[in-house]
Amino acid sequence: MSLNTIDLRSAALSRAELSRVIPRAQMDVSVASAAAIQLINDVREHGEQALLDQAERLDGVLPARVRIHADEITRATRALEPSVREALELAIDRVRTASKAQVPPPMMTQLGDGAEIVQRWQPVNRVGLYVPGGKAVYPSSVIMNVVPAQIAGVSSVALASPPQRSFGGAVHPTILGAAGLLGVDEVYAMGGAGAIGAFAYGVQELGLDPVDIITGPGNVYVAAAKRAVRGVVGIDSEAGPTEILIIADGSADPRLVAADLLSQAEHDELAAAVLVTDSEELADAVRTHLAEQLAATPHSQRASVALDGQQSAIVLVSDMAAAAALSNAYGPEHLEIQTEESGAVLDMIDNAGAIFLGDQSPVSLGDYLAGSNHVLPTGGQSRFSSGLGAYTFLRPQQVIRYSHDALRALEPHIVALSTAEDLPAHGSAVSKRFTDR
Known part of the structure; x- marks a missing residue:
């Protein structure tokens, strides 16, 4: 050394x-971009068969199936070694407690009589969570991805992890066991850029619907794939x-x-x-x-x-x-x-x-x-982004509610600004509320 x-x-x-x-x-994530995009497009065009082909070529094993049966997850959960199960359950409890503090309460701002804005935090509907499976096994990453999504109120959670040669192309049983402890029953044996593409665009024959946000770490091809689908879906970061x-x-x-x-x-x-x-x-x-x-x-x-x-x-x-x-x-x-x-x-x-x-x-x-959560920004991205948390799966929304009198008080000011911006219909949309038909 x-x-x-x-x-x-x-x-x-x-x-x-x-x-x-x-x-x-x-x-340099960009050097993997062309290959990642090709793998994503392959999944978009050929669906499940593309995922099977990629697993055989890139992971060195052909899975019996891409979507894991629920009974396999149940068996893996029951088979967890007791000390591992105890540690996973303790981790789940502690991450749940810490994640609850990351959900802001709704806030109402009163700007005058009959004039209010409510800020609320709405969870996304569906997320795809990626758990790597290269040099190590990461059941802890299952917890770090799934728990904050559940605490945020996400109603649909899908999880992907690469197929393992040691287990005949199935997801590692400890990963499945951790998913089972959390009640996750939608798990796929798929990895790399193809998995990210499947989450972003869906795979009809698997019953895999597109997600709203993809989170979780991975190799350079996973990072490149997340960059490629950003805008189609949200991502946490390019870990x-x-x-x-x-x-x-x-x-x-x-x-x-x-x-x-x-x-x-x-x-x-x-x-x-x-x-x-x-x-x-x-x-x-x-x-x-x-x-x-x-x-x-x-x-x-x-x-x-x-x-x-x-x-x-x-x-x-x-x-x-x-x-x-x-x-x-x-x-x-x-x-x-x-x-x-x-x-x-x-x-x-x-x-x-x-x-x-x-x-x-x-x-x-x-x-x-x-x-705390161990899914964190790397490569200097902490200058502008944060680690994974319940807030990752929440969107702030502003709900605006004005009374007739509160809007009337602002009508001349809105008309003045809409005239200055040469958008007269903006002002008319307000003024018509105070004129007879």
Whole structure:
């Protein structure tokens, strides 16, 4: 392992300059766009057969069927290992509790007698939730996608996960078991861009109706497909490889910092693990512990590639203000703050998908049982978007209700503006309410 070191202690860089020097995985979604669009169009034209062909070609297995029978889901739920079931049920309960706080109440604004606007939050009708199935199995992602949709009041939930060679082309049974715990009975063995296309446009012979929003992480082809169908449906974000950025000072425990960096590096060869510190001593100690822990972890080869990549580094800065500035420029998916004055550092943070404060709040907690959602923006998208939540599935709507007298009071002003904009029928639509036929 040769984790890069970037020394910025003598530099005073602008936001733009920081953006150019921060370590980042090279993931250009556009390079996969043509292939993703072709797969989507194939599903639009050939439906279920296209999904079967894509599974055989891309997943290496031909599913017996694309739509999973309800009794298969029931069997998988009953067969869950007791400790896994208990952990999943606990996660469901905690994510439900946290998601309920994300649903705003209706609000009424009174602008005068008989003049009111009600802001309400309406759920979309139907969602398609994607659960990846590559190097790992993610029943936790079933929970993170399904629970906030249910809390928002979504009435129709469909779930897709790639067919697994180890299970004869079926969806992984632990994924099915998690879906069963949540009462989801519409599950499809389909993956990649084809699954996104199926959700966006529907597949008639499967009884798969188009959805309104597609959420969930995936590989570069899933991200490219979500970009391609945006506008036909809503999406959460174009999720890329996982990221962790840790801001730590000399008070941090290097053993724990190393463990947290490694926890994300084991996801994928493109995973990003970044430590930002003003302590050279901590940096050296973390490097030592990381090498020791890497040698002992089961996925050492995968994690080693991630840690050696250009997306991972130890960044030395002059102080915590500089550390916060770099983090804000990066906009990490997961941000840990392990400093003596963690609250002061938090006050300087603007951009992050989720923030883990203190050395007893590791990212792994958020991955499973914190109650927060682990579907988060990557690649700097936290600058303008948020993690998945109940609000993802809600649309604010304004309901306007005026009385006759309240509208009459505004009639001359509306006429004045409609005349200024040369849209006289706008003004007439109001004035006719106060004239005889």
